[in-house]
Structure formats: structure tokens, C-alpha cells
Amino acid sequence: MEVAEEEENAENDAEVVATGTCLNEPNGSESKLKDKKKRLLKEAEKADKRGVCYLSRIPPHMDHVKLRHILSQFGDVQRIFLAPEDSSAPGSTKRSRGARDQAYSEGWVEFKNKSLAKRVANMLNGEQIGGKKRSSFYYDLWNIKYLSKFKWDDLTEELALKKAIREQKIALELSAAKRERDLYLSKVDKSRALNAIEERLKKKQKIQQDSGQVAKVIRHFPQTKPITYNAKESKPGLSDDILDAVFGGS
DSSP, rough: OOOHHHHHHHHHHHHHHHHHHHHHHHHHHHHHHHHHHHHHHHHHHHHHHHHEEESSSSOOTHHHHHHHHTTTTSSSEEEEEEOOOOOTSSSOOOOOOOOOOEEEEEEEEEEESSSHHHHHHHTTTTTTTOTTTTTTTTTTTTOOOETTTTOOOHHHHHHHHHHHHOOOOOHHHHHHHHHHHHHHHHHHHHHHHHHHHHHHHHHHHHHHHHHHHOOOOOOOOOOOOOOOOOHHHHHHOOOOHHHHHHOOOO
């Protein structure tokens, strides 16, 4: 009897523990959601304090790693985005076959706060990049500007819009190329059919010439006889009685 009571008590304790864990699960998920919201709010507040600078020109052989290394000397750099240069665009720099460096046309740099970004832009704009003399962009000048009331989210939206426009343009070009291809193939098929007809006619004529049964084909079409027009017969004639009455004949 004591053993049975102990087993029942153990089962009841297990049920209580299971129900307790089930009741505590929603509270744990709610706390996680609250912590996540707090983190997002903190990140949003930090993002509002950050400043963004725009680089209108990226020197050759410079990438985001080298740019971060240079700009980190003036302050805390958060994010960097460099737009790859379009090789088909007019005025793009031509690279040699052995060059592996990606060329960039423009870039954006995010600093920790707006005052730092503004100070860096005012200090570096129009100045020589410098650094090591053997670097390829030692004599290049900074083209940097602070973007007031500009956030990193604005940049992502702009990039998404440019991507959508580029994809739409590519789709239009592909559809136009497909139409031209279909038209060309249809003309090729027509020319092949005409060439096949000409070849069959030539073979037929050659066979007739070889067999000596070449006869000139004369076609006869039924024609109606022409109608002659007689002016005298067409005019109405006057009777003799009428003439005698007019001129007084006997």
C-alpha cells in the first residue's frame, strides 16, 4: 500500500511540474518579445543619431576595406556601401585584362553620429587622400559630402528601386531581342521554302530536258467576240411620211 501511494504521489508531482512548465512558457515567450522590441527600439534610436556621407567618386583600386581603414582614423565608421561601376555606361574606366580589382562609381559611408560625419566631410572634401606614396590613389582627391536628413534606410530603398528599374529594363531588352530572333527565324524558314521550290523546279526541268520531252506549253483562254459599233445604224431614222408633211411633198 505504501508503495502504491508513493507512486501516485510521484505521478501527481510530475503532472504539477508539467503544468507549471506549460504555464510558464507563454510568460517566457512574452519576455523574449519584449526584449526583442527593446533591442529594436535601441537600434532605431542609434540609427537616428548616425550620419551618412556620400562619395561621388571612388579612386581606382580602392575597395570598402581600404576605405574603412582610411576613414576609421577620423572616427567610428559603421557601414559602407560602394556601387559597382557599370562597364556599359559611357565614361566608365576601362580595365586591363589582367586587372582583378572591382571598379566602383560612388559610395556611402555611415558614421556613428551626425556631428562626426559632418566634421569628416568638411575636413576631407577637396583634400588629397595621401597615405603611402606607392598607393595608386595617393594623389587623388576626396569628393565627400555630408547628407543632411539622410538615413541608411533611404539608401536601401533607393537601391531597391534602381534594381527594379534595371530588371525591368533587362526584361524589355530580352523581349525585344526575342521578337527580332523570331522574325529572323521566320524569314529564314521562308527563304528555305522558296529555295526548295526553286530546286524542285530546276530538277523537273532538267529531267524533261534529259528525256527530250520538252514541249512548249500554250494556254488558250476563251474570249468573246468584239462588238462592232456602227454610228449610222445607231441613229434613229425618220419615215418618208413625216418628211413629206414637213417639206410639202406630193
